[in-house]
Each structure stands twice: as structure tokens, then as C-alpha cells.
Amino acid sequence: MNSLDxxxxxxxxxxxxxxxxxxxxxTLPNGTVLSTLSGGEWDVCNLAIxxxxxxxxxxxxxxxxxxxxxxxxxxxxxSGKYINDYxxxxxxxxxxxxxxxxxxxxxxWLSSMSAGLLPLLSxxxxxxxxxxxxxxxxxxxxxxxxxxxQAKVAYQSQKAVAKLIMxxxxxxxQAQLPSDIEAVTPQSLQQWHRRAFNACGCHAFLSGxxxxxxxxxxxxxxxxxxxxxxxxxxxxxxxxxxxxxQTVTVDVPAALQQSVSMALPAPPRTSPDYIPxxxxxxxxGGYFGSRLMKNIREDKGYTYGIYSALFGTLDGSYVYISADxxxxxxxxxxxxxxxxxxxxxxxxxxxxxxxRLKQHISADLIETLNTPFSIMDYxxxxxxxxxxxxxxxxxxxQLQALTPAHIQAISAKYLNPQDLRIAITI
Amino acid sequence: xxxxxxFTLDNGLRLVCNYDxxxxxxxxxxxxxxxxxxxxxQLTGIAHLFxxxxxxxxxxxxxxxxxLELAGGQSNAATSADFTYFYDQLPVQNVETAFxxxxxxxxxxxxxxxxxxxxxxVVVEEFKQTCLNRPYGKVMHTLRPLIYDAxxxxxxxxxxxxxxxxxxxxxxxVKDWFASHYAPNNAILSVAGGIEPSRALELxxxxxxxxxxxxIAPRPVMVGDDAWPTQEKRVVVKDNVPQTAIYIAYRMPPxxxxxxxxxDAITDILSAGxxxxxxxxxxxxxxxxxxxxxxxxxxxxxxxLIFTARLNESSDRAIDRAVEMLKxxxxxxxxxxxxxxxxxxxxxxxxxxxxxLENTNLVNLxxxxxxxxxxxxxxxxxxxxxxxxxxxDIARTAQRIFIDHAPAIAIFKNE
Numbered sequence: 001m002n003s004l005d006x007x008x009x010x011x012x013x014x015x016x017x018x019x020x021x022x023x024x025x026x027t028l029p030n031g032t033v034l035s036t037l038s039g040g041e042w043d044v045c046n047l048a049i050x051x052x053x054x055x056x057x058x059x060x061x062x063x064x065x066x067x068x069x070x071x072x073x074x075x076x077x078x079s080g081k082y083i084n085d086y087x088x089x090x091x092x093x094x095x096x097x098x099x100x101x102x103x104x105x106x107x108x109w110l111s112s113m114s115a116g117l118l119p120l121l122s123x124x125x126x127x128x129x130x131x132x133x134x135x136x137x138x139x140x141x142x143x144x145x146x147x148x149x150q151a152k153v154a155y156q157s158q159k160a161v162a163k164l165i166m167x168x169x170x171x172x173x174q175a176q177l178p179s180d181i182e183a184v185t186p187q188s189l190q191q192w193h194r195r196a197f198n199a200c201g202c203h204a205f206l207s208g209x210x211x212x213x214x215x216x217x218x219x220x221x222x223x224x225x226x227x228x229x230x231x232x233x234x235x236x237x238x239x240x241x242x243x244x245x246q247t248v249t250v251d252v253p254a255a256l257q258q259s260v261s262m263a264l265p266a267p268p269r270t271s272p273d274y275i276p277x278x279x280x281x282x283x284x285g286g287y288f289g290s291r292l293m294k295n296i297r298e299d300k301g302y303t304y305g306i307y308s309a310l311f312g313t314l315d316g317s318y319v320y321i322s323a324d325x326x327x328x329x330x331x332x333x334x335x336x337x338x339x340x341x342x343x344x345x346x347x348x349x350x351x352x353x354x355x356r357l358k359q360h361i362s363a364d365l366i367e368t369l370n371t372p373f374s375i376m377d378y379x380x381x382x383x384x385x386x387x388x389x390x391x392x393x394x395x396x397x398q399l400q401a402l403t404p405a406h407i408q409a410i411s412a413k414y415l416n417p418q419d420l421r422i423a424i425t426i
Numbered sequence: 427x428x429x430x431x432x433f434t435l436d437n438g439l440r441l442v443c444n445y446d447x448x449x450x451x452x453x454x455x456x457x458x459x460x461x462x463x464x465x466x467x468q469l470t471g472i473a474h475l476f477x478x479x480x481x482x483x484x485x486x487x488x489x490x491x492x493x494l495e496l497a498g499g500q501s502n503a504a505t506s507a508d509f510t511y512f513y514d515q516l517p518v519q520n521v522e523t524a525f526x527x528x529x530x531x532x533x534x535x536x537x538x539x540x541x542x543x544x545x546x547x548v549v550v551e552e553f554k555q556t557c558l559n560r561p562y563g564k565v566m567h568t569l570r571p572l573i574y575d576a577x578x579x580x581x582x583x584x585x586x587x588x589x590x591x592x593x594x595x596x597x598x599x600v601k602d603w604f605a606s607h608y609a610p611n612n613a614i615l616s617v618a619g620g621i622e623p624s625r626a627l628e629l630x631x632x633x634x635x636x637x638x639x640x641x642i643a644p645r646p647v648m649v650g651d652d653a654w655p656t657q658e659k660r661v662v663v664k665d666n667v668p669q670t671a672i673y674i675a676y677r678m679p680p681x682x683x684x685x686x687x688x689x690d691a692i693t694d695i696l697s698a699g700x701x702x703x704x705x706x707x708x709x710x711x712x713x714x715x716x717x718x719x720x721x722x723x724x725x726x727x728x729x730x731l732i733f734t735a736r737l738n739e740s741s742d743r744a745i746d747r748a749v750e751m752l753k754x755x756x757x758x759x760x761x762x763x764x765x766x767x768x769x770x771x772x773x774x775x776x777x778x779x780x781x782x783l784e785n786t787n788l789v790n791l792x793x794x795x796x797x798x799x800x801x802x803x804x805x806x807x808x809x810x811x812x813x814x815x816x817x818x819d820i821a822r823t824a825q826r827i828f829i830d831h832a833p834a835i836a837i838f839k840n841e
Contacts, residue, residue, distance in 0.1 A: 367515070
């Protein structure tokens with residue numbers, strides 16, 4: 001025991017060069033783009049299909065979401081019971097959801113139990129029936145989920161600050177209403193399905209331990225989907241329009257804790273400032289050793305967690321800072337957060353902060369490489385968030401050249417406490 | 427098939443290693459054989475608070491996360507009634523840093539007063555955020571005392587009975603907790619990812635080998651572990667909740683005993699997927715249920731099999747009807763022939779699929795390996811064991827849980 005020096009940590013080795021494996025991408029004759037990436041030790045496959053058209057294009061959160069959820073509840077050939085039973089019996093996971101501009105359909109399965117899964121997936125994407133009894137049940141669930149969400153202070157403050165940073169008319173800022181859910185009918189679902197589920201314009205991502213046969217079956221499946229060239233849904237962008245800096249309060253009755261959400265405008269993903277600002281936002285509150293976490297959680301004990309992140313979407317970007325706290329700490333928490341934000345420009349990152357930040361970001365990028373599924377998830381966000389090609393390598397290159405002065409300069413430009421939009425629940 | 431190798435150091439520390447040459451990452455997991463069930467009934471929540479304090483500096487490392495982050499690592503931890511585990515994920519070339527850090531905090535903490543003061547406040551905020559201020563957040567505080575004897579260590583939740591217990595933890599309590607539970611002979615070190623087992627063994631010997639084995643506190647007697655209730659208990663909690671919710675908890679066999687896997691399968695037959703009984707018969711076929719689910723608490727001693735449901739109605743009549751429908755779903759599983767071979771096979775396929783998918787993630791794999799090692803089991807035997815379940819096993823277990831014994835029921839409704 002005496003010979004072991006515990007006062008000196010083991011030497012740290014630089015993470016070095018990382019290369020993001022490139023999927024093989026081709027366009028099928030019906031206009032579908034297919035990207036494939038094979039790898040991993042486990043006999044598992046995942047197919048994710050992005051169909052253009054989501055909440056913004058439908059002008060409703062409920063319609064595309066219910067459409068996605070109800071796809072497996074009945075087709076022209078089989079009942080919902082049969083379809084869900086088939087997926088469950090084969091240990092497969094089917095899921096579908098709608099985001100801002102896309103509807104994503106996913107199937108995950110064990111290679112040993114793949115028989116008949118893709119033909120069934122084709123059937124439900126081609127001829128869903130949206131039975132009324134299932135729709136009623138799903139609407140009840142959606143109403144219940146909405147009520148539960150509305151009871152959470154974090155949801156209320158996040159929606160309120162979204163109005164300030166995105167503009168009150170942005171679909172992401174608008175609180176969903178029970179009437180939006182109640183308005184959905186089998187007819188409106190059919191109409192939306194016809195508009196949005198067009199193989200021409202969709203992008204499929206196949207990953208896992210892939211055999212030639214699996215790829216061939218996936219191609220045949222994608223070719224079986226209806227395709228209408230020229231009628232791909234047009235994207236309805238809604239660029240952010242920020243309100244002037246201000247603080248708003250939201251009344252949430254009987255809450256024992258309060259929630260604070262703060263936001264700052266940010267440049268688009270295509271801007272040369274985006275990546276440096278992402279690094280600065282991580283240094284501020286993106287990991288355990290960041291300034292907000294160290295000061296507000298670890299030194300002051302005001303909250304279980306506080307974080308900051310840079311969000312970049314097709315419609316705009318913003319820096320978001322959020323924490324739940326006791327009512328008696330709200331003012332102090334905001335004051336400390338403003339102090340930490342201001343410090344990003346005025347107090348350069350110490351050598352240790354800089355090293356921790358660089359290593360954390362490198363580790364974050366390495367985690368992307370963990371499995372073929374995580375790599376494909378990364379590529380999927382290229383499509384859904386409009387990430388420019390070469391983003392991974394650009395981050396690595398900029399990270400290597402990053403200095404405290406770069407962080408200060410970018411923070412002085414974007415991380416100004418006087419620009420904060422703040423929402424507090426009371 | 428998961429490949430792994432196991433070793434035991436002279437001080438009693440067990441090591442289990444999986445090697446994936448293609449991975450640029452490594453995960454180091456330390457599982458301590460201690461949890462909330464080791465707490466004194468008047469000092470609940472200390473196991474979880476201690477988990478937080480393990481990040482507050484050790485004897486040679488003032489800031490755990492500073493060193494880990496410099497190595498490009500991330501960490502987290504969790505506490506259950508039975509176990510506490512800590513994991514570090516980092517680039518494989520810096521894996522030694524995790525051995526260094528985990529061994530130093532196993533050797534001794536710094537026991538700083540500032541860390542205790544801050545983490546007590548952080549955990550109290552967590553208590554508020556996850557229990558007091560969240561709809562249905564008090565469910566386990568309600569159900570557990572109803573179905574366990576007050577002296578049974580599963581009668582309180584991991585977060586603690588009340589914030590006052592956490593606020594009352596002293597530095598001496600913390601030191602005693604460490605001395606009596608944190609030791610190499612009470613832990614399992616598991617490693618997954620791109621580190622070869624021979625290298626993992628070398629690093630374990632280097633960093634953990636010199637830590638002396640320590641005397642471990644005997645685990646508390648599980649008072650009334652076999653005394654499952656035969657009288658139903660029911661409470662109505664009026665709270666600020668968006669929908670009326672029902673929780674029906676039955677006692678179930680401990681891990682490793684006859685009936686444990688069957689109870690797990692019963693919940694899969696009931697609710698693993700949209701084709702299952704609760705979804706098809708309750709959610710789709712009636713207007714009352716907004717959701718319905720069943721799960722087990724996966725405990726080392728007699729744990730819980732819990733039904734949960736949210737209702738679209740809140741009248742007493744609707745609540746009574748929903749409770750009866752859920753209990754009827756439970757009871758009929760005991761009738762021979764009620765569950766079909768097809769349903770059981772479907773549950774088995776789903777189990778294999780979930781097990782495989784979960785363990786593609788290195789953090790999950792390291793934890794699964796550690797728990798299998800604790801149980802003295804081969805991780806590759808888990809799925810085959812589940813696959814050996816028969817319809818008779820299901821009916822016999824359902825009879826014991828649902829017919830021979832009675833549940834505790836908690837109804838959460840709006841004030």
C-alpha cells in the first residue's frame with residue numbers, strides 16, 4: 001500500500017483523432033433515401049424512417065401525434081390486435097412520433113425473430129384504418145398526458161419562456177389545448193396520412209448487425225411504400241421572433257417548488273458562431289463541472305439540478321437555462337445565474353476549466369460512436385435539425401484550437417444577462 | 427452470448443469483465459451491497475444521501491468530477507433498497523482514472539462538513555422535486571407502509587420517509603455509514619467495453635488491492651418478510667393530481683426464489699406491449715381507463731407486484747369498478763388454462779428482446795454483470811431461465827400472490 005502514490009492521478013491521454021463512420025446512402029427508384037450502417041456485437045437491427053411533415057405542417061400537435069400513435073391500430077388487412085400482437089410476439093418494438101417538421105417511424109428487432117415484420121410495417125404505413133374506438137381511447141390518453149404535463153412547474157415555465165424567445169405564434173411556444181385533441185377525427189387522420197406518408201422525400205436509416213439479406217429486405221419494404229413524386233409535403237418554417245428581454249410569471253396553484261426558465265437568442269446552426277457558442281454554453285451549465293452546477297448546486301445547494309444548453313432547430317436557435325427550486329431560493333438563484341452568465345465574458349476559463357471542457361466535449365463526441373444506433377441517431381438529427389455536413393469534424397477541429405479568449409469573445413456576443421428572457425412559476 | 431471473466435482479489439473484492447475490442451469507451455461500475463434497507467427507521471434516506479456524498483471528495487481527491495472530467499469521463503450513481511452503485515464512462519485510453527477515483531473513495535472519503543451541508547440541501551430539493559411537488563410523487567410513501575410492517579426495511583422509500591430525516595444526518599452518521607458498508611469485501615467491480623480483462627485485473631490489483639477488507643454491518647432482519655397480508659387495506663389520498671390514479675400492490679417472492687420469474691412474466695403477460703391484456707381489455711375496450719400497467723419492484727427480499735391505472739372518471743363508483751376490474755385481471759391468471767401458451771411465449775420473446783436491447787448499452791451491461799455476479803449467476807443463464815417457465819408456474823404463482831393474499835390499495839384523487 002505504501003508504494004502506491006494516490007496523490008497523483010494516472011496520466012491523462014489526449015482523446016486524439018475521431019472519425020465518424022459514414023453510412024452508405026443511396027436513393028431508391030421510388031425516391032426514398034436509404035442510409036445503412038452495419039456494426040455492433042449484438043444481433044439487433046433498427047430501421048428509422050423520417051417522413052417530411054410534422055406539427056408545424058399539420059398546424060396541430062395532436063393530429064400528427066395521434067396519427068403516428070394509431071398507425072398500428074388497424075390496417076386494411078389486419079386488426080390492431082393482430083398487428084400489435086405480431087410485433088410483441090416477435091419481440092419487436094414499433095414506435096412512431098411527430099416532431100416539428102417530421103414524423104418518425106421506428107422498428108427495432110432481433111435478427112433471430114425478423115420473419116414477416118417488414119411486410120407488416122409496410123401494410124400499416126400503406127393502409128391504416130384509424131378505427132374510431134381506438135382513436136377515442138388514444139384521445140383520452142392524450143388528454144390525460146396533457147393534464148399531467150400542465151401540472152408540472154417546469155413545463156409551465158418552459159412554455160412561457162418559449163413564447164418570449166420564439167414568438168407567441170410559434171407552434172412550439174403554444175400550449176396544447178384539450179380542444180386540439182378532441183378535434184381529431186378518423187377523417188382528419190386519413191387526410192393527414194395521405195399528405196404526409198409519401199415515400200418520395202422520406203429518409204430511412206437502417207443500422208445494427210446487418211446482413212445482405214436484411215438490407216435487401218429493407219429496400220424491398222421501402223419500395224413497397226406509396227410514392228408520389230412532386231407532392232412531397234412542403235416545409236412550413238416558422239422563424240423565431242423574440243420579444244424584448246423581460247421577466248414573466250406563471251401562476252401554478254399549490255406547487256411546493258418553483259421553476260425558473262431563461263433563454264437567450266442564438267445564431268443559426270449554419271453560423272460560424274454556432275459551434276463556439278455551443279462550447280461556451282456547455283462551459284456555463286452543460287456538465288457537472290460547469291459554472292452553474294458548481295456554484296448553484298454544489299456550492300449553494302439551491303437546486304437538485306441546473307443546466308444550460310444550446311438548441312438549434314430548423315426554425316431558429318436559443319440558449320436555454322433551467323432549474324427547479326424552492327420558492328425562497330428563486331431570487332437568489334436568478335441572481336447567481338446572472339452572475340455566472342456574466343462571468344463567461346469577464347472571467348476567462350481557468351486552465352483546468354478549459355481542459356475539463358475540452359475533455360467533456362470530446363467524450364460527448366466519443367459517446368456518439370458507441371453503437372451503430374447512436375451513430376445513426378446522430379445522422380438523423382442532421383436531417384431533423386438541419387445540421388450542416390462535416391459538423392462532427394468541424395467540432396473536433398474547433399475544439400482543438402479553442403482558447404479561453406474564444407469563449408470570452410463568443411460569450412460577450414451572446415451570453416449577456418441583460419438579454420435574458422425569464423419565466424418563473426409562482 | 428455475453429463473454430466475460432471473473433476474479434476475486436485477496437481483500438474480497440470481486441471483479442467481472444466484459445471485453446468489446448471495437449469499443450472506444452469503457453465503463454467501470456462499482457456495486458456496493460448496501461441500500462435503503464440497511465437504514466435505521468429513524469434515519470431514513472441516508473443511503474441515498476451518502477451516494478451524493480461519494481462525489482464530495484475522497485481522501486486524496488478533493489474533487490471527484492474534476493479529475494474524471496479531465497480524463498473525458500462522465501459518472502452517475504443510483505441507490506435502491508438493496509444496492510448502491512456508481513459508474514464512470516470514459517474513453518478507454520483513460521480508464522485507469524476510473525480505477526484511481528473509485529478506489530480512493532472506497533479507501534476513505536474526506537468527510538467535509540461543507541459537502542454534507544450542501545448535499546443535505548440538494549437531496550431535500552430532490553425530495554421536493556420528485557415526491558412532494560410531483561403529481562403522484564407520494565405513491566411509494568403511501569403504499570409501502572400499508573403493505574409492510576413498520577419495522578420492515580422495505581416499508582420506507584429510498585429517498586427517505588421525510589425531509590427531516592435527511593436534514594438530521596450528522597457527520598458521525600455519515601462516517602459510521604461509510605465504515606460499516608463501504609469496503610472491498612462488500613463490493614463488486616464490473617468493467618465493460620474496450621478494456622481487456624487482463625488489463626482490468628492488473629488495474630484492479632494496483633488500485634483496489636491495497637484497500638483492506640473491513641468489518642461489514644450485518645444486514646437488518648427483514649421483519650415479516652414471509653408475512654404477506656391476507657386482509658386488503660385501502661387508503662384514499664386527496665392531492666393535487668390531474669387524474670384519479672389507482673395503485674394496487676401485492677407482495678411477491680424474493681429474487682432467486684420460486685415464483686420470482688413467474689411474477690415478472692405475469693406483469694409481462696399483463697402489460698408488456700399493446701397486444702397484452704391490460705391494454706386490450708381495459709384501455710381499448712372500456713371508457714374508464716386512460717392507462718393501465720403492471721410491474722415488479724425487482725427486490726432481493728419480498729418485493730411488490732404493482733398495478734397502476736389512471737382513470738378518465740373520478741366518481742367513487744368508477745373507482746370501485748376500476749379496482750374490481752384490475753383485481754379480476756389478477757385473479758383470473760390463477761385459473762388453469764386462462765393464460766395461453768401463446769401469451770407466455772410472447773412474453774418470453776419480449777423478455778429476450780428487452781434483455782438484449784438493454785445490454786447493448788455498456789452502462790447497462792456493466793450493471794447487469796455486477797448484479798449477476800452478486801447473485802452468483804451466469805448472465806447468459808437469465809434468458810434461458812425465463813424461457814423455462816411453464817403455464818403451471820404462472821397459475822401457481824398467481825394463486826399465491828393474488829388469491830392466497832391481499833393487496834394494499836392507494837387511490838389518488840383531486841382534493
